Amino acid sequence: MPRTNCFYVSLLILVWAKTGEGALRVQLPDYDKNSWRNVLKRVAPDWVLEEFQDVRVSSAAENGFQLPKSGNARIEISKHGKKSVMANTPTDALNAINTYLRTQCLSQVSWSNSSFSSGCRKHSNDILNFESKQIRYFGNMCTFSYSFAWWEWPQWEKFIDWIALNGFNTVLMPLGQEAIWRDVFMGLGVERDELDSYFTSQAYLAWHRMGNLKAYGGGLSDAQMLNDFNLAKRIINRLLELGIVPILPTFAGFVPDQLEKDFRLFPTSKFNRLPCWNNFTSETSCLLSVSPFDPLFQKIGSTFLRHQKKMLGGDITNLYSADPFNEILPSDSSKFDASFMKQTAQSIMNSCRKVDKNCIWVLQSWSFTYDQWPNWAIKSFLSAVPIGNLLILDLYSEVVPAWQMTSSFHGHNFVWCLLHNFGGSRELRGNLQKVDKGYQLALMKAGSNLVGAGLSMEAIDQNYVVYQFMIDRMWSQEPIPLNNWLKSYSESRYSADFKVSHKFWTILAGSFYSQPEKWGNPRFSVFLYHRPAFAKKIEYWFPVEETFNHLQSLMPSLMHVLGDHPLFKEDLNDVMRAVIQFEIGNEAALSLTEAFLMEDKQQIGASCENLMDMFQKLESYSNRDFKEWIEDSKSIAPTSEERQVFPVTASDILTVWGPTGQNLDYAHREWAGLLSGYYGRRWQYFCDWILEHDVFNHTDFSISVFRDVERPFAISNI
Numbered sequence: 001m002p003r004t005n006c007f008y009v010s011l012l013i014l015v016w017a018k019t020g021e022g023a024l025r026v027q028l029p030d031y032d033k034n035s036w037r038n039v040l041k042r043v044a045p046d047w048v049l050e051e052f053q054d055v056r057v058s059s060a061a062e063n064g065f066q067l068p069k070s071g072n073a074r075i076e077i078s079k080h081g082k083k084s085v086m087a088n089t090p091t092d093a094l095n096a097i098n099t100y101l102r103t104q105c106l107s108q109v110s111w112s113n114s115s116f117s118s119g120c121r122k123h124s125n126d127i128l129n130f131e132s133k134q135i136r137y138f139g140n141m142c143t144f145s146y147s148f149a150w151w152e153w154p155q156w157e158k159f160i161d162w163i164a165l166n167g168f169n170t171v172l173m174p175l176g177q178e179a180i181w182r183d184v185f186m187g188l189g190v191e192r193d194e195l196d197s198y199f200t201s202q203a204y205l206a207w208h209r210m211g212n213l214k215a216y217g218g219g220l221s222d223a224q225m226l227n228d229f230n231l232a233k234r235i236i237n238r239l240l241e242l243g244i245v246p247i248l249p250t251f252a253g254f255v256p257d258q259l260e261k262d263f264r265l266f267p268t269s270k271f272n273r274l275p276c277w278n279n280f281t282s283e284t285s286c287l288l289s290v291s292p293f294d295p296l297f298q299k300i301g302s303t304f305l306r307h308q309k310k311m312l313g314g315d316i317t318n319l320y321s322a323d324p325f326n327e328i329l330p331s332d333s334s335k336f337d338a339s340f341m342k343q344t345a346q347s348i349m350n351s352c353r354k355v356d357k358n359c360i361w362v363l364q365s366w367s368f369t370y371d372q373w374p375n376w377a378i379k380s381f382l383s384a385v386p387i388g389n390l391l392i393l394d395l396y397s398e399v400v401p402a403w404q405m406t407s408s409f410h411g412h413n414f415v416w417c418l419l420h421n422f423g424g425s426r427e428l429r430g431n432l433q434k435v436d437k438g439y440q441l442a443l444m445k446a447g448s449n450l451v452g453a454g455l456s457m458e459a460i461d462q463n464y465v466v467y468q469f470m471i472d473r474m475w476s477q478e479p480i481p482l483n484n485w486l487k488s489y490s491e492s493r494y495s496a497d498f499k500v501s502h503k504f505w506t507i508l509a510g511s512f513y514s515q516p517e518k519w520g521n522p523r524f525s526v527f528l529y530h531r532p533a534f535a536k537k538i539e540y541w542f543p544v545e546e547t548f549n550h551l552q553s554l555m556p557s558l559m560h561v562l563g564d565h566p567l568f569k570e571d572l573n574d575v576m577r578a579v580i581q582f583e584i585g586n587e588a589a590l591s592l593t594e595a596f597l598m599e600d601k602q603q604i605g606a607s608c609e610n611l612m613d614m615f616q617k618l619e620s621y622s623n624r625d626f627k628e629w630i631e632d633s634k635s636i637a638p639t640s641e642e643r644q645v646f647p648v649t650a651s652d653i654l655t656v657w658g659p660t661g662q663n664l665d666y667a668h669r670e671w672a673g674l675l676s677g678y679y680g681r682r683w684q685y686f687c688d689w690i691l692e693h694d695v696f697n698h699t700d701f702s703i704s705v706f707r708d709v710e711r712p713f714a715i716s717n718i
C-alpha cells in the first residue's frame with residue numbers, strides 16, 4: 001500500500017508541475033470591491049442600481065492577488081425576483097450585470113450613446129452563470145492614434161466604463177510613455193532638442209512606439225508629454241480600481257540617433273539601423289535600435305522600467321508589451337538570422353525580468369503573418385522565452401489565425417483577437433458566423449495555452465454589432481445561435497422589442513455581416529474614398545437590389561417606431577450611406593468612364609454633377625463631423641506651436657497620411673466635412689482634369705491631384 005501511495009504522490013506532483021509551469025500568472029491589482037457601483041451610477045439610470053443592490057465581489061486577496069484562471073460571475077434570482085450577483089472581480093460583476101441589462105432589460109451601453117428602457121422583464125427563480133477563459137483583452141497600438149489621439153479624461157472615463165461593463169480584464173496602455181523615455185534618454189546624455197527628431201507628434205505615436213516612425217510632425221513638447229502621462233496615470237488608476245490589469249510598455253530596442261551619432265556617449269556599443277516603414281524616408285523612419293547582443297540593451301530596458309515604476313507609483317502590473325519588428329523585417333543582413341532573433345527575444349525578456357521577476361511579455365503576432373516569417377524563424381524567436389513568460393496576441397485571428405500556422409505558438413499562452421477594422425473606415429461589413437466558428441475552432445483545437453479572447457480593432461466607432469457579438473462569444477463555450485442573439489441585440493440597442501427592428505438586423509446580418517471568407521476587404525472596393533480612377537465599382541457579396549428593397553420596405557414602420565432613437569439614427573445613417581454609395585456612386589462612375597471613352601463632354605459634366613450631389617447627400621447621413629476631430633486636436637494642444645501642428649497632423653492621418661501620401665486614404669472616414677470637402681473635391685478635380693486632357697496619364701494625374709487637392713487639404717486645417 002505505501003508504495004502505491006508514493007506512486008500516486010509523485011504522479012500528482014508531475015501533473016501539478018506540468019500545469020503549473022506554463023500557466024499564465026497575472027498579478028491582480030488591489031482593486032476597490034465597490035467600484036462597480038460608481039460605473040453604474042455614471043452610465044445607468046437609477047432603476048439599474050435598485051435592481052442590483054446585492055453585488056458581492058471577492059477581494060483581490062481572496063483571489064490571491066492573481067487574475068483568476070477563469071472569469072466567473074453568477075446572478076441568482078429569487079422567487080420574488082430579487083437579484084444577487086457574485087463575482088470574482090468588479091469587471092466580472094459589471095459584465096454579468098451588463099449582459100443581464102442587454103438580454104433581460106432592453107438596454108445597451110454602446111460607444112456613441114446608450115439606450116435604457118425603464119426596467120427589466122419579470123424573472124424569478126433562476127441562476128445565471130457567467131464563465132470565460134482567463135483573459136479578456138482590449139487594445140491595438142493603432143487605436144491610440146486612430147481613435148484616442150485627442151481624448152481627454154471625460155472621453156476616457158466613458159470608455160473605461162464601457163470596458164468594465166464588458167468584462168475586459170487586460171487593457172493595452174502605451175499612453176504617456178514618452179515622458180518616461182524622455183527622462184531615460186536625457187539621463188543617458190541625449191539632448192532635449194535631439195528628442196524632437198526622435199519622438200513623433202501626438203497623432204503618430206502609435207507607429208513611433210512600434211519602431212516605424214520618428215520625428216514626423218516634429219516631436220512632442222514637454223508639456224504634451226506630461227499631459228499624456230498624467231492622463232495615462234488617471235486611466236491606469238481607474239483600471240486598477242476596477243480590477244483591470246494595464247499592459248505597460250517595456251523596451252523593444254528603439255533609441256534616438258544621438259546615441260550612435262555622438263561618439264562620446266557609447267563609443268563601444270553596437271547599434272542596428274532598422275529598415276524604413278512603408279516608404280517613409282530616413283528622416284522620419286528607419287529608427288536606430290540597440291543591438292540585442294550589447295549590454296546597453298539591458299541597461300536601457302531596466303532603467304526605463306525602474307523609472308516607469310517610480311513614476312506610476314509601484315508594482316501595478318506584470319504585463320509588458322514590446323514589438324521589436326512591427327511591419328519591418330529584422331535588420332540583420334541575412335534578414336532572418338536565428339541567433340539574432342533569439343537574442344532579441346532574450347534581451348527584451350531579460351531586461352524586463354531584471355526589474356520585475358514576474359514579467360510577462362505581451363507580443364502581437366502581427367509581424368509573423370504580415371512579413372510572412374518562415375516557421376523556423378518564428379520558432380527560434382519564440383523558443384528564446386520560457387513558456388509562461390510570453391503572452392501572444394493573435395491579433396487578426398478571425399482572418400489569419402496565426403495559432404494555426406505555428407502549432408499554437410509552440411505552446412506559449414495566447415489570446416484569440418478579433419481585429420476586423422483597419423484605419424477606422426466606416427464600411428458596413430463583417431461575418432458574425434465566421435467569428436463564431438473561428439473562435440470555436442480555437443476552443444476545440446488550440447489547446448490549453450489558449451487563455452482568452454480579445455478585441456484588437458485599429459479604431460472604434462464602426463460596426464459595433466461585430467464587437468458586441470465577439471464580447472458575448474468570449475463568455476460562451478459554445479457557438480452562439482445567431483437569430484436569437486440578433487433579436488436580443490436589436491431589442492437592447494433600441495430598448496424596444498419590435499419585430500421590425502429584429503427583422504432589420506436579420507437583413508443586415510444576412511447581407512453586410514455575412515461577408516464570405518474569400519472576399520477582399522471592402523474598404524478598398526468603396527472606391528469613392530480613394531484617388532479617382534476609371535472603371536471602378538462597389539461590389540457586394542449579397543443580392544444587392546433585393547436586400548435594399550427589403551430594407552426599404554421596412555422603413556415606414558421603422559421610422560414610425562424608432563425614427564427618433566439616437567442609436568437607430570446612427571445605424572440608419574450607416575445603411576443609407578451604403579445604399580447611396582452603391583446606387584448613385586456606381587452609376588455615376590460608370591457613366592463617367594463611358595463618357596470619357598466616347599469623348600462626350602456633356603455626359604462627363606452630367607455624371608460629375610451626380611457625383612457631387614451624391615457627396616452632398618452622404619454628408620447629411622454622416623454620424624460624425626471632421627471639424628470635431630480637428631477641434632479636439634486643437635483643444636488639447638498645450639503650446640502655440642502644437643496648436644498649429646496638431647490640426648494639420650489630425651487631418652494628415654485621415655487623408656494623405658504621410659508627406660508624399662505613403663498611406664494615402666488608409667484611414668479614410670465617411671464624415672461630414674470630408675465627404676464633400678475632400679473626397680468630393682477630389683472627384684471634381686478628376687472631372688475637370690479629364691475634360692482638359694484627351695489622354696489620361698495616370699502618373700501625371702497622381703502628381704497633380706496630390707499637389708492641388710490632397711496635400712493642400714491636409715495642411716489647410718489650422
Ligand SMILES: *[C@@H]1O[C@H](CO)[C@@H](O)[C@H](O)[C@H]1NC(C)=O
Nearest residue numbers: 112113114115116565566567
Ligand atoms: C444620446 O441619446 C440621448 C437620448 O437618448 C440624446 O439626447 C443625445 O443627443 C444622444 N447623444 C448623441 C451624441 O447622439
Ligand SMILES: *[C@@H]1O[C@H](CO)[C@@H](O)[C@H](O)[C@H]1NC(C)=O
Nearest residue numbers: 276277278279280661662663
Ligand atoms: C513604396 O513605393 C513603391 C513605388 O511607389 C510602391 O510600389 C510600393 O508598394 C511602396 N511600398 C510600400 C510599402 O508602401
Ligand SMILES: *[C@@H]1O[C@H](CO)[C@@H](O)[C@H](O)[C@H]1NC(C)=O
Nearest residue numbers: 695696697698699700701703
Ligand atoms: C505620363 O506622364 C509622365 C510624367 O509626365 C511621363 O513620364 C510618361 O511618359 C507619360 N506616359 C504616357 C503614356 O504618356
